[in-house]
Amino acid sequence: MPKVSAAHRDSRRRQILDAAIECFARKGFQRTSMEDIIRESKLSAGAIYLYFHSKNEIIETLADARHQREKRLIAESFAGAGWTESLRALFTTFRDALVEPAEKKERRLGIHLWAEALCNPKVLRLIRRGINQPLESLSREIAKAQADGRLQKTVDPDAAARLLIALFHGFILQQAWDDRADVRAFANAAHAMAEAYFSAAPRSRRAPVRELQA
Amino acid sequence: MPKVSAAHRDSRRRQILDAAIECFARKGFQRTSMEDIIRESKLSAGAIYLYFHSKNEIIETLADARHQREKRLIAESFAGAGWTESLRALFTTFRDALVEPAEKKERRLGIHLWAEALCNPKVLRLIRRGINQPLESLSREIAKAQADGRLQKTVDPDAAARLLIALFHGFILQQAWDDRADVRAFANAAHAMAEAYFSAAPRSRRAPVRELQA
Amino acid sequence: MPKVSAAHRDSRRRQILDAAIECFARKGFQRTSMEDIIRESKLSAGAIYLYFHSKNEIIETLADARHQREKRLIAESFAGAGWTESLRALFTTFRDALVEPAEKKERRLGIHLWAEALCNPKVLRLIRRGINQPLESLSREIAKAQADGRLQKTVDPDAAARLLIALFHGFILQQAWDDRADVRAFANAAHAMAEAYFSAAPRSRRAPVRELQA
Amino acid sequence: MPKVSAAHRDSRRRQILDAAIECFARKGFQRTSMEDIIRESKLSAGAIYLYFHSKNEIIETLADARHQREKRLIAESFAGAGWTESLRALFTTFRDALVEPAEKKERRLGIHLWAEALCNPKVLRLIRRGINQPLESLSREIAKAQADGRLQKTVDPDAAARLLIALFHGFILQQAWDDRADVRAFANAAHAMAEAYFSAAPRSRRAPVRELQA
DNA sequence: AATGAATGAGGCTTCATTCAT
DNA sequence: TATGAATGAAGCCTCATTCAT
Numbered sequence: 001m002p003k004v005s006a007a008h009r010d011s012r013r014r015q016i017l018d019a020a021i022e023c024f025a026r027k028g029f030q031r032t033s034m035e036d037i038i039r040e041s042k043l044s045a046g047a048i049y050l051y052f053h054s055k056n057e058i059i060e061t062l063a064d065a066r067h068q069r070e071k072r073l074i075a076e077s078f079a080g081a082g083w084t085e086s087l088r089a090l091f092t093t094f095r096d097a098l099v100e101p102a103e104k105k106e107r108r109l110g111i112h113l114w115a116e117a118l119c120n121p122k123v124l125r126l127i128r129r130g131i132n133q134p135l136e137s138l139s140r141e142i143a144k145a146q147a148d149g150r151l152q153k154t155v156d157p158d159a160a161a162r163l164l165i166a167l168f169h170g171f172i173l174q175q176a177w178d179d180r181a182d183v184r185a186f187a188n189a190a191h192a193m194a195e196a197y198f199s200a201a202p203r204s205r206r207a208p209v210r211e212l213q214a
Numbered sequence: 215m216p217k218v219s220a221a222h223r224d225s226r227r228r229q230i231l232d233a234a235i236e237c238f239a240r241k242g243f244q245r246t247s248m249e250d251i252i253r254e255s256k257l258s259a260g261a262i263y264l265y266f267h268s269k270n271e272i273i274e275t276l277a278d279a280r281h282q283r284e285k286r287l288i289a290e291s292f293a294g295a296g297w298t299e300s301l302r303a304l305f306t307t308f309r310d311a312l313v314e315p316a317e318k319k320e321r322r323l324g325i326h327l328w329a330e331a332l333c334n335p336k337v338l339r340l341i342r343r344g345i346n347q348p349l350e351s352l353s354r355e356i357a358k359a360q361a362d363g364r365l366q367k368t369v370d371p372d373a374a375a376r377l378l379i380a381l382f383h384g385f386i387l388q389q390a391w392d393d394r395a396d397v398r399a400f401a402n403a404a405h406a407m408a409e410a411y412f413s414a415a416p417r418s419r420r421a422p423v424r425e426l427q428a
Numbered sequence: 429m430p431k432v433s434a435a436h437r438d439s440r441r442r443q444i445l446d447a448a449i450e451c452f453a454r455k456g457f458q459r460t461s462m463e464d465i466i467r468e469s470k471l472s473a474g475a476i477y478l479y480f481h482s483k484n485e486i487i488e489t490l491a492d493a494r495h496q497r498e499k500r501l502i503a504e505s506f507a508g509a510g511w512t513e514s515l516r517a518l519f520t521t522f523r524d525a526l527v528e529p530a531e532k533k534e535r536r537l538g539i540h541l542w543a544e545a546l547c548n549p550k551v552l553r554l555i556r557r558g559i560n561q562p563l564e565s566l567s568r569e570i571a572k573a574q575a576d577g578r579l580q581k582t583v584d585p586d587a588a589a590r591l592l593i594a595l596f597h598g599f600i601l602q603q604a605w606d607d608r609a610d611v612r613a614f615a616n617a618a619h620a621m622a623e624a625y626f627s628a629a630p631r632s633r634r635a636p637v638r639e640l641q642a
Numbered sequence: 643m644p645k646v647s648a649a650h651r652d653s654r655r656r657q658i659l660d661a662a663i664e665c666f667a668r669k670g671f672q673r674t675s676m677e678d679i680i681r682e683s684k685l686s687a688g689a690i691y692l693y694f695h696s697k698n699e700i701i702e703t704l705a706d707a708r709h710q711r712e713k714r715l716i717a718e719s720f721a722g723a724g725w726t727e728s729l730r731a732l733f734t735t736f737r738d739a740l741v742e743p744a745e746k747k748e749r750r751l752g753i754h755l756w757a758e759a760l761c762n763p764k765v766l767r768l769i770r771r772g773i774n775q776p777l778e779s780l781s782r783e784i785a786k787a788q789a790d791g792r793l794q795k796t797v798d799p800d801a802a803a804r805l806l807i808a809l810f811h812g813f814i815l816q817q818a819w820d821d822r823a824d825v826r827a828f829a830n831a832a833h834a835m836a837e838a839y840f841s842a843a844p845r846s847r848r849a850p851v852r853e854l855q856a
Numbered sequence: 857a858a859t860g861a862a863t864g865a866g867g868c869t870t871c872a873t874t875c876a877t
Numbered sequence: 878t879a880t881g882a883a884t885g886a887a888g889c890c891t892c893a894t895t896c897a898t
Contacts (some may be wrong), residue, residue, distance in 0.1 A: 030244030166384025598808025
C-alpha cells in the first residue's frame with residue numbers, strides 16, 4: 001500500500017515533465033542539463049531520479065506522449081461522417097493546434113524530437129510509431145473513400161497520406177522559425193489543395209497530368 | 215595572399231567541413247565532439263582552430279552552405295519557361311535530390327539544422343534566409359503566373375509557396391525516419407496535387423470550397 | 429524494556445545484519461549501497477536507521493561478531509588436553525570452517541574487513557583485538573608447552589603463533605580467489621608442517637638451521 | 643612521430659600511478675575519488691584521462707604491476723642453486739621486502755587488491771595469474787627437488803607451495819594491521835618451519851604424523 | 857602552418873541519511 | 878514503530894578550446 005497516492009506520484013511526474021518540456025523546448029535536449037530541469041521543476045536531483053531513471057527516459061516519455069497525442073488527433077478527425085467532412089476536420093484540428101500559443105512549447109519540442117530521432121534509436125522507434133499509425137489510418141480512410149466512389153481512384157493512398165502529414169510537419173517548421181507565418185492562410189490553402197487533389201474530376205476528362213519523368 | 219595558399223586554405227576547410235558533415239549527420243551537433251571531427255578529418259585539434267574559430271562557426275558555415283544550395287535549386291527550376299514547366303521542374307529537382315543516396319548525409323544534417331535553429335540565433339537567421347528567399351521567389355513566380363492568366367487567382371501566393379516548401383520539408387523528415395518511404399510515389403503525388411490546385415478550373419464553375427470555419 | 433520488545437529488536441537486527449552480510453560479501457562495503465541492504469532485508473530505510481545509526485555501525489557490528497567468533501574457535505581448540513591434541517584440534521577446526529560452503533559469505537566478508545581495517549580505525553581496532561587475543565592465547569599455550577617440556581624451546585612463541593594465524597588467513601585468500609583450492613590437502617600439509625616444526629628433535633642433534641642472514 | 647617522447651608519456655603515467663598508489667594505499671579504491679588522485683598527481687582531470695580510460699583501468703594497471711613483481715621475486719629466488727639455498731633465498735627476499743618501509747604503501751595496496759578481486763572480475767583474473775604462476779613454479783621446484791632426492795617425498799607439491807604463499811600473505815596482513823609485528827622473527831620462524839617440514843628425516847623413522855581425521 | 861597535451865568547468869547520476877506522515 | 882519520498886553533496890568522466898613546441 002503506497003504511502004503517498006498514485007495521484008501524488010502522477011503529479012510529481014507531471015511536474016518533472018512540464019519542467020522538462022519547458023527546458024527542452026527552449027534549449028533542445030543536449031543543451032538542457034539535468035541541472036536546468038532540476039531548477040525549473042523546483043525539485044532536487046535525487047527526487048527526479050526517483051521518477052525517471054535517466055534524462056533519456058524523460059525524453060522518451062515525452063516522445064511517447066506526443067505519439068499518443070498525434071494518433072488521437074487524427075483518429076478523432078475521422079470519427080465522424082464522410083470523407084469531405086473528415087478532411088475538413090483534419091485541417092481544422094491541425095490549424096487549431098497551431099494557432100494555440102499554449103502549445104508552442106510542445107511544437108518546438110516536437111521538432112527537437114524529429115532531429116533526436118536521427119541519433120536516438122528509442123526515440124526513432126517512437127517517432128516511427130507516431131507517424132506510421134497515422135499514415136496507415138489515413139491511408140485506410142482514403143482507400144475506403146475510393147472504394148465507396150467518393151474519391152477519384154488515381155490517388156495512391158499511401159503517398160496521399162504522406163502528403164497530408166508532410167504538409168503538417170512542414171508548416172510546423174515554418175511556424176517555429178517565424179512566428180509570423182500565417183497559420184490560417186496556410187491551413188485554408190492546404191485544405192483547398194487537398195480538396196482539389198482528392199475530389200478533382202477524373203483526370204480523363206481533362207488534360208492528364210503526366211508523371212514526372214524519370 | 216598568394217594563390218596557392220588560398221587554394222590550400224580552401225581545401226583544408228573543405229576537409230574539415232566534410233568531416234563535420236559526416237559526424238553531424240551521424241550524431242547531431244551536440245553529440246559530436248570536436249574530437250570526433252578531428253579524428254574524421256585526420257587533422258589535429260590545433261589545425262582545425264586555424265580554419266574555424268569554434269565548433270559553432272563550423273555549424274554556421276554548414277548552415278549557410280545549405281541555404282545557398284536551396285536558393286540555387288529553386289532559382290534553377292524557375293530559370294526556364296512557363297509556370298507548368300517550372301512546377302514540374304521544381305518537383306523533379308526535389309525528387310532527384312531525395313533519391314540520391316549520396317546526399318543522405320546532407321539531408322540528415324539539414325534536419326539537425328532545423329532543430330538547431332530553434333536554439334541558435336545565428337543558425338535561425340541563416341535558416342530564415344534559406345527559407346524566406348525561396349518563399350519569396352516562389353511567391354513572386356506564382357503572382358506573375360496569375361498576372362499572366364496562367365494560374366487561377368484564388369490562390370494566395372504566399373500560402374501556396376509555403377505549401378510547396380512544406381511538402382518538401384515534410385517528406386524529407388519521413389524519408390529520414392524510414393528509408394523505405396517511396397520518394398517517386400510521393401513526388402508524383404505531390405506534383406499531381408500541386409497541379410490540381412494551381413491549375414484547377416476556376417472554383418466558380420464548380421462547387422466552391424468553403425474556407426475552414428473559425 | 430519488556431522482554432518481547434528485546435526479542436523483537438534482536439530479530440530485526442539479525443534480519444538487517446544477515447542482509448548486510450549477503451550484500452557486503454557479494455559487493456564489498458563501498459559498492460553496497462544502503463538501498464541494497466534495504467532491498468535485501470525487505471525493510472524500509474527508516475526501519476534500518478532505527479536499529480543502526482549508520483552504515484558504518486553495521487560494518488563495525490559485523491567486524492565485532494567475527495572477532496568474537498575467531499576468539500571462541502581458538503579457545504575451544506585449546507580447551508582440551510595436551511599440545512599435540514590441541515594443535516590437531518586447531519587445524520581440524522580451521523579445516524572444517526573452510527570446507528563449509530555455508531560460511532563462504534562470512535569468509536568473503538572477513539576479507540573485506542581485512543582491507544577495510546586499513547582505512548577505518550574502528551574496524552582496525554576490532555580486527556586487532558580479533559587477532560591479538562588469539563595470538564596471545566596461542567603464544568601462551570606454546571610457552572606453557574615449552575615450560576612443560578612438551579615442545580622444543582628454540583621456537584619463539586609469538587612468532588610461532590603468528591605463523592599459525594598467517595597460514596589460516598593466507599589460505600582463506602587463496603580459497604576465496606579460487607574455489608577449487610583443495611582445503612583438505614592444505615590443512616593436512618599445514619598440520620604436518622606445524623608438527624614438524626614444533627616437535628622436531630632439538631636442532632642441536634642435527635645440523636643447525638642458520639638464521640636468515642641480515 | 644610523437645610530439646613528446648615515449649619517455650615523457652611513461653613519466654606521466656608513472657606520475658599518475660604513484661599518486662594513485664599513495665591515495666589507494668591510504669583510503670582504498672572506493673574511498674579514493676578521482677579528485678584525490680588529481681590533487682595528489684598535480685595534474686588536471688582531463689590529463690589523467692589522457693593516460694587512463696577510467697579509474698578502473700588505473701586499478702587494473704596497478705594490479706597487473708603487482709602480479710609481474712611477485713612473479714619476478716619468486717623466479718629470482720629460484721634462479722640460483724639447490725633447494726635449500728632457494729628456500730633460504732625465498733624467505734630472505736620476502737623478509738627484505740617486508741622490512742622496507744618504502745614499500746609499505748605497495749603492501750597496503752596489495753591488500754586492497756585482494757579484497758577488490760572479490761568483486762572485480764578483471765582484478766580477480768590478474769590476482770589469479772599473480773598467484774597461480776608463482777604457485778606453479780614453486781610447485782615445480784618442489785617436485786624437482788623431490789625427484790632429485792633432495793626433498794622427502796611425502797610432501798604434496800601443490801599444497802606445500804600454497805603453504806609458502808599463505809605464510810607470506812598472512813604475515814603481510816598482520817604487519818599491515820600492526821606495524822610492530824616483528825618481520826625478522828616471523829621470517830626466521832617461517833623459514834625454520836619450512837626447513838623442518840621439507841627436510842625432515844623421513845617420517846618412517848619417527849612416529850608418523852597422522853592425517854587430520856575427516 | 858601544425859601538433860596534440862593540457863586545462864578545468866560542467867554534465868549525469870548515486871547515495872547515506874532525514875523527516876513528515 | 879515504521880514508511881519511503883526527499884535531499885543535495887559528491888562521484889566519475891567529457892569536452893571545447895588553448896598554447897608551448
